[in-house]
Amino acid sequence: MATKLPKVPVVIVGMGWAGGIIASELTKAGVKVVGIERGKDRTTSDYLMGHDELRYQHRTELMQDLSKETITSRNNKNMTALPMRSYGTFIVGDGVGGAGSHWNGQTYRFLPYDFEIKTLTEKKYGPNKVKPEYLIQDWGITYDEIEPYYDKFEKMAGISGETVEKYGKRTNPYPTGPMVKTPIMKEFETVTKKLGYSPYVIPSSNLSESYKNPDGIQRGACQYCAYCENFGCEYGAKADPAVTVIPVAKQTGNLDLRTHSNVIRILNDGKKATGVLYVNTITGEEFEQTADIVVVASYVFNNVRLLLNSGLGKPYNPETGTGVVGKNYCYQVTGGATTLFFNDREFNLYGGAGALGMEIPDFTGDSFDHTHENFIHGGCIRVTQYGNRPIANNTVPKGTPAWGEEFKKQSIKYANSTFPIKVQASSMPHQDNYLDLDPTYKDAYGMPLLRMTYDYTEQDREMVKYMSKITKKIAKEFGADIMETSEEQAPFNVNKDTNTHNTGGVIMGANPETSAVNTYLQMWDAENVFVAGSSAFPHNSNFNPTGTLGALSYRAAEGILKYIKQGGLLV
Amino acid sequence: MSIDEKKLNGVQDKTRRTFMRNSGLTVGGLIVGGAVGSLFGMKSSSKTVPTTAPVQEMAANPNEALMFFNQNQYQTTAAAAERIFPKDETGPGAKDLNVAIYIDHQLASPWGVNAKDYMMGPFKTPDEKQGGQLRTLRKDLFLLGLNGLDDYSNKKYKKKFTELEAKEQDEVLVDFESGKAGNLSGVSTAAFFKMLRTLTIEGAYADPMYGGNKDMQGWKMRKYPGAQMGYTKEIQSDKFVELTPHSLHDHMGN
Numbered sequence: 011m012a013t014k015l016p017k018v019p020v021v022i023v024g025m026g027w028a029g030g031i032i033a034s035e036l037t038k039a040g041v042k043v044v045g046i047e048r049g050k051d052r053t054t055s056d057y058l059m060g061h062d063e064l065r066y067q068h069r070t071e072l073m074q075d076l077s078k079e080t081i082t083s084r085n086n087k088n089m090t091a092l093p094m095r096s097y098g099t100f101i102v103g104d105g106v107g108g109a110g111s112h113w114n115g116q117t118y119r120f121l122p123y124d125f126e127i128k129t130l131t132e133k134k135y136g137p138n139k140v141k142p143e144y145l146i147q148d149w150g151i152t153y154d155e156i157e158p159y160y161d162k163f164e165k166m167a168g169i170s171g172e173t174v175e176k177y178g179k180r181t182n183p184y185p186t187g188p189m190v191k192t193p194i195m196k197e198f199e200t201v202t203k204k205l206g207y208s209p210y211v212i213p214s215s216n217l218s219e220s221y222k223n224p225d226g227i228q229r230g231a232c233q234y235c236a237y238c239e240n241f242g243c244e245y246g247a248k249a250d251p252a253v254t255v256i257p258v259a260k261q262t263g264n265l266d267l268r269t270h271s272n273v274i275r276i277l278n279d280g281k282k283a284t285g286v287l288y289v290n291t292i293t294g295e296e297f298e299q300t301a302d303i304v305v306v307a308s309y310v311f312n313n314v315r316l317l318l319n320s321g322l323g324k325p326y327n328p329e330t331g332t333g334v335v336g337k338n339y340c341y342q343v344t345g346g347a348t349t350l351f352f353n354d355r356e357f358n359l360y361g362g363a364g365a366l367g368m369e370i371p372d373f374t375g376d377s378f379d380h381t382h383e384n385f386i387h388g389g390c391i392r393v394t395q396y397g398n399r400p401i402a403n404n405t406v407p408k409g410t411p412a413w414g415e416e417f418k419k420q421s422i423k424y425a426n427s428t429f430p431i432k433v434q435a436s437s438m439p440h441q442d443n444y445l446d447l448d449p450t451y452k453d454a455y456g457m458p459l460l461r462m463t464y465d466y467t468e469q470d471r472e473m474v475k476y477m478s479k480i481t482k483k484i485a486k487e488f489g490a491d492i493m494e495t496s497e498e499q500a501p502f503n504v505n506k507d508t509n510t511h512n513t514g515g516v517i518m519g520a521n522p523e524t525s526a527v528n529t530y531l532q533m534w535d536a537e538n539v540f541v542a543g544s545s546a547f548p549h550n551s552n553f554n555p556t557g558t559l560g561a562l563s564y565r566a567a568e569g570i571l572k573y574i575k576q577g578g579l580l581v
Numbered sequence: 582m583s584i585d586e587k588k589l590n591g592v593q594d595k596t597r598r599t600f601m602r603n604s605g606l607t608v609g610g611l612i613v614g615g616a617v618g619s620l621f622g623m624k625s626s627s628k629t630v631p632t633t634a635p636v637q638e639m640a641a642n643p644n645e646a647l648m649f650f651n652q653n654q655y656q657t658t659a660a661a662a663e664r665i666f667p668k669d670e671t672g673p674g675a676k677d678l679n680v681a682i683y684i685d686h687q688l689a690s691p692w693g694v695n696a697k698d699y700m701m702g703p704f705k706t707p708d709e710k711q712g713g714q715l716r717t718l719r720k721d722l723f724l725l726g727l728n729g730l731d732d733y734s735n736k737k738y739k740k741k742f743t744e745l746e747a748k749e750q751d752e753v754l755v756d757f758e759s760g761k762a763g764n765l766s767g768v769s770t771a772a773f774f775k776m777l778r779t780l781t782i783e784g785a786y787a788d789p790m791y792g793g794n795k796d797m798q799g800w801k802m803r804k805y806p807g808a809q810m811g812y813t814k815e816i817q818s819d820k821f822v823e824l825t826p827h828s829l830h831d832h833m834g835n
Contacts, residue, residue: 058832059829059832061807061808061809061829061832062788062808062829063786063787063788064783064787064788064791068783069692069697070697075697076697076698076699077695077696077697077698077699077700079699080699083711083712084708084711085708085710089708089711090705092705092707092711092712092714093699093701093714094699094712095698095699095700095712095713095714095715096695096697096698096699096712096713098712190813190816190817191817192816192817193817193818193819232813233810233811233812233813234811234812234813234816235809235810235811235812236812356804356821357821358812358815358816358818358821358822360804360805360806360812361811361812361813361815361816362812362816366816395816397812400785400786400799400800400803400805401782401783401786401787404782412758412778413664413665413666413754413758413778413781414664414665414667414751415667415669418666418667418669418671418674419669419671421803422671422672422802422803423671425803425804425805426803426804426821450703451701452701501710502710503710503711503712504711504712505711505712505713
């Protein structure tokens, strides 16, 4: 039997960016919050041995323990989904900070086009541009409405960047200047300018300079030590909930942080939540925490799974197109890169930062004409310098054997002499790409795992072909000795694909028939449940998701404070 | 303290000073973010260090011992890893880098028993677009693979794997890689080969504390500087900057 705990005003599930921001805003306003986190508490002192590629990247130190919980995946409805038994594609964060601890720190605003994608696409290209199986829809909020929340997030995190004219209008410049430019970035800049594009330095949460945020948190500048993605930042230079919003929430005395606590169900009466049921992962003891408001702020997958396992919201049915929970799962398309190899040039690629790079805005969103293209939206074309760690980076020219003398020779020869011109493209929702509960596989607590049904769509494949031509064109200008372009998007493979930019499943919108939450991330079907995270995105843009996740979390926090005062649906 | 160590400490201290200056940590104010401040105290340059150390003690490495393999398994692993990452004019191979020691230690670790993997059934044959679905633990698959190398070598050449010429060993490994060499208690030899290859690369380049990458020679070979405080200056340089590598041991400060 679960131990019943006294009722609290707010319980938050997950202490990553979404949960951390909401906890910080509520506790500053004097609201008592219980923050439940399945992993451990973390501070920068945990990272003094952080420059360990094997432990953090290949043995996934900061990630969720898959022996307890994973997802199952399949490419289409006719296949049997099987569990992701070890890490490949998705590195799902765990512990205080969540994915906000191990991320690279590339921090964007989505485009004005994103928020009104359906309206603007139809206005420009007519109602038949997008086939009906692509479930694009407006977000229920405009760029101008979300702008103040982006501003707030950027000031809290101290985002370093330069204003890009082609993107949405900014009230304020970035709080800190752009990151430094390395020779490959400068060369990209020269080359793309020559081709008529408008290169800019990638906006970064790695901090180009020392910065004190409005909460009084001061952080030092990035040292370009090359250990961002998969790693925690021992300097605290990389914005991480564990060095920004969580300490602020703790300082108020209003946050009751409970780590090693895994929420397995949201308790509810069908209309409203009454609290959460969680397990202490160390002792196995169960607790029932009753609360006036439940904020679901875990990772995309677990947000969807918790709602489905708790019977909250209408599950999406791909056959009838009805229901919303699990709908519009999107990913991030990254095919179409061109890799360069130089025989007699070496670059200091061992150094870098997670959000160090340059890119062009010219093929993002609807910045170019799609009249004659079989796809909408676009991609960032970029060069990045994350720091090439030696186990993960052994790129060799095609035709080189995968092992033996020739492999060794080539991988060492090009260790500091190869880099790609990459694409980070949008992902449009499709009726057959969705999340639901797996009928067979369970987690360590006996709850069904989340099942992902996903593959790249025709739209994605067309876009990759298009983008590959641009990367090739740019790459040619570099005068490399060998150039290799990946022109086709291969099928999705849960152990091979390359990023953790998962979105959707509990999407926001203006209409309860087609969305699960309103623009305050409040559930239409349960007014005291707020579901925060990139699970709220109706589609994924061509940018990294965290900036938008952060902005929406600030808006959700505002909504929760409003709800505490007035109750009822906020929209 | 050897000359090399002095040089290392010198570099380390200089890097720390640069860091203090660049990061603005000396400016003052509430520093919630950084843990590095506490690191500065860990390795004081004013600390008295013995100026001479017995040569034998420096050479002995207690980590060069087996916690999982028997001698025969160790030899077979060393021989196979050497073919994957051979000694040549670019530098030392798997053998000289202690890759087999690394593999031994990894298989003895929680990773060897798939501690963080999802291991609940049912185990079904995956589609090629789905991830691996092996019930067999890594440590068991590896031993099956080592036996398989000898069995296949015996079948083909009437010799143990370690007794084969390098070219013959390569032929055996090619058949393992493609899966042509058959099954190991129901698991394709290709799955074993994939693990062997991955472990070999890891053993060449992981931090030396894991047992491989002996004396950071794997890193030196590809001019990788290991674990350093930062590269703000280097990454902006047009010229390639080759640095003396550091390992995590340098961050211990004792």
